[in-house]
Amino acid sequence: MKKTFAILGISTLLVACGSSNKVADDLAVSTPIASKIDLTKVENDQVPVTINPGRFTTETVTYRLPKVVQGTYSVSDFGKYIENLKAFDYDGNELTVEKNDTNTWTIANAKSLDYITYWANDTFDQEVTGGIGGDVPFSPAGTNIEPDNYVLNLHGFVGYFDSLKNNQYKLDVVSPADFVRTSALQNVAETTSADGNTVTTSYFAPRYFDITDNPMMYGKLDVEEFQVGDIKIVLSVYSPNKTHTAAQIKETIYKMMQAQKTYLGDINSTPRYDIYLYLSRGDEKSPKGFGALEHHTSTVVVMPEAMPFNALSASMTDVVSHEFFHIVTPLSVHSEDVHYFDYNNPTFSKHLWMYEGVTEYFATLFQVDQGLVSNDDFYTKIMDKIKTSRGLDDTMSFTIMSENILDEPYASNYYNVYQKGALIGMCIDILMREESNGNRGILSLMKELSMKYGKNKPFEDDKILEEIIAMTYPSVGHFLNTHVVGDTPINYNEFFEKVGLEMGESRVKTNYIQNAGTLIVSANAQAGTIFFTEAVKENSFWNEHGVQPNDVIKAIDGEEVTLQNAQTIFQKVFMWQPGTDMEMTLLRDGKEVTIKETLEQSYTTGRTLKEKENATDAQIALRKAWLKG
Numbered sequence: 001m002k003k004t005f006a007i008l009g010i011s012t013l014l015v016a017c018g019s020s021n022k023v024a025d026d027l028a029v030s031t032p033i034a035s036k037i038d039l040t041k042v043e044n045d046q047v048p049v050t051i052n053p054g055r056f057t058t059e060t061v062t063y064r065l066p067k068v069v070q071g072t073y074s075v076s077d078f079g080k081y082i083e084n085l086k087a088f089d090y091d092g093n094e095l096t097v098e099k100n101d102t103n104t105w106t107i108a109n110a111k112s113l114d115y116i117t118y119w120a121n122d123t124f125d126q127e128v129t130g131g132i133g134g135d136v137p138f139s140p141a142g143t144n145i146e147p148d149n150y151v152l153n154l155h156g157f158v159g160y161f162d163s164l165k166n167n168q169y170k171l172d173v174v175s176p177a178d179f180v181r182t183s184a185l186q187n188v189a190e191t192t193s194a195d196g197n198t199v200t201t202s203y204f205a206p207r208y209f210d211i212t213d214n215p216m217m218y219g220k221l222d223v224e225e226f227q228v229g230d231i232k233i234v235l236s237v238y239s240p241n242k243t244h245t246a247a248q249i250k251e252t253i254y255k256m257m258q259a260q261k262t263y264l265g266d267i268n269s270t271p272r273y274d275i276y277l278y279l280s281r282g283d284e285k286s287p288k289g290f291g292a293l294e295h296h297t298s299t300v301v302v303m304p305e306a307m308p309f310n311a312l313s314a315s316m317t318d319v320v321s322h323e324f325f326h327i328v329t330p331l332s333v334h335s336e337d338v339h340y341f342d343y344n345n346p347t348f349s350k351h352l353w354m355y356e357g358v359t360e361y362f363a364t365l366f367q368v369d370q371g372l373v374s375n376d377d378f379y380t381k382i383m384d385k386i387k388t389s390r391g392l393d394d395t396m397s398f399t400i401m402s403e404n405i406l407d408e409p410y411a412s413n414y415y416n417v418y419q420k421g422a423l424i425g426m427c428i429d430i431l432m433r434e435e436s437n438g439n440r441g442i443l444s445l446m447k448e449l450s451m452k453y454g455k456n457k458p459f460e461d462d463k464i465l466e467e468i469i470a471m472t473y474p475s476v477g478h479f480l481n482t483h484v485v486g487d488t489p490i491n492y493n494e495f496f497e498k499v500g501l502e503m504g505e506s507r508v509k510t511n512y513i514q515n516a517g518t519l520i521v522s523a524n525a526q527a528g529t530i531f532f533t534e535a536v537k538e539n540s541f542w543n544e545h546g547v548q549p550n551d552v553i554k555a556i557d558g559e560e561v562t563l564q565n566a567q568t569i570f571q572k573v574f575m576w577q578p579g580t581d582m583e584m585t586l587l588r589d590g591k592e593v594t595i596k597e598t599l600e601q602s603y604t605t606g607r608t609l610k611e612k613e614n615a616t617d618a619q620i621a622l623r624k625a626w627l628k629g
Helices: 008-014 021-028 208-212 246-264 309-327 352-369 376-390 399-403 416-435 444-452 464-471 474-485 493-500 534-536 542-544 566-574 615-626
Strands: 033-036 046-052 061-063 081-089 098-101 104-107 115-120 144-145 149-152 169-176 180-183 184-191 199-207 218-220 222-228 232-238 270-282 291-294 298-306 501-509 521-526 529-532 554-558 581-588 591-598 602-611
Touching: 021 493, 046 291, 081 098, 081 291, 149 270, 169 208, 180 199, 180 232, 180 542, 184 602, 199 208, 208 581, 218 232, 222 246, 232 464, 246 270, 246 352, 246 615, 270 309, 291 309, 291 566, 291 581, 298 309, 352 399, 352 444, 376 399, 376 416, 399 474, 416 474, 416 501, 416 615, 444 464, 464 474, 493 501, 493 566, 493 615, 534 542, 542 602, 554 566
Parallel strands: 033 169, 232 270, 270 298
Antiparallel strands: 033 046, 046 115, 061 104, 081 115, 098 104, 144 149, 149 218, 169 199, 180 218, 184 199, 222 232, 291 298, 501 602, 521 529, 529 554, 554 581, 581 591
């Protein structure tokens, strides 16, 4: 999973992958669970779902929707979006159903159970303050029900019986005939109704995991299919205002994934990879959790539709490359917690530094390795991660945080897996390059682990660090025990010195609501206002045009700013580009002040990373091995 927080930082002012008995095993072969989602019979923004599990031999059975889904590290509680769940016997009579908790239903007299029905709400509509039960799933893990678009993360529609989690599933999705339908799940049949108005598409899933691992998108979609080497890429785009097209984005994805395949080398990949891109309108009922969620052969991405194409292209490169690199870890290298995932009562691995951190490091490093960005651009990203990580708890043991990621204070520090987690990967990479005269790095380590384990063989969580140390060097072991298991902050200068880099201060580019990652606006919840902080004096554009600390932002481009719409408005401000005309109305000491200008590039003073002029030949050689493999 990759969460994009740069835009979303303003939101903090206003308030990221059971056992079965013998009977079940037999049923798994002979009786797939028949599931049906009917998109043609939506009522009150809810979709009807039918589940036919076959015959049971027990008196009671338990049906669940996931509490947590793989790839996310927070509670989603998909059961709270299910309404009016009913069970029926073979004579059409209702059976007694008891709701045990948010995600669990128990059905009595289960030997007579024929099928169950219920209505599924979507989650995108709930992404407002005070939604159902408070928090909602991270948008790329969520669901959408609109007349022209359905985001079918199937864990939000189809659940599982405790005893039948390993059964095969047959899923029918009924939709209007003019809908575009995309899914990597195996399509086994397609039937058009007699009147030609609807199509029923039948899919096959070997077990419940495959239901949750294969999202779908239906509706008025823009789809492009193309080859990257031996991988078929299917790019599905929903842009409600037709702002962006799949054909435009295709070029970005092709270039990125071609570079990724070259970087990964001989790591096995999938024959097909689906990318589902939902572009949010930015209104109150649109999703606001921008980023992506990985699956074994696909990813779901949510981004703002208002993004300029260049910004969207850069974000897609960062976010989708991160998700694709998950084919290394945790999809190929993972612990028993991941392999035997419990959707209702999950336990978590100690090694988010590897699953998310190393993945994020690969997604950053491959761009400079393959010439997609310059060395200086790469150094800027590294410095951004250092700065952001130090704004979180830099003394927290990563292994303890990972294992307890649903609980505080660890949950609040989850974002650090993309920051310090990536920096951990960088440090291990530099150490391995140094110890091996440039021949080995963290990518080669992950390849070795992938060969040893692979997608069907999990490692033991408490033993993997010992194995990594045995496979590498004592210096790596010291680093892991001190800075990953231990709680000692990393002195990055030690690692930059090895590769002939040094940190300093200079003028750096920034945007119009931040100074190199630090927000320059804050909120007064009592007054219901957003205002500029003291930091605005360090933002060159606003400083040059007379903005002062404590100026209240009344309106931007004619739209009044409130606590309720600030998230949407400042998303647009974050994406402002030089050359754009803007108008802002401020309140200063009770008087209105209007700023109407053409945007110029804004700068601030920030920490930078640069190559030392007097770097030794050994340092330069190690730097080259690090950045260019």
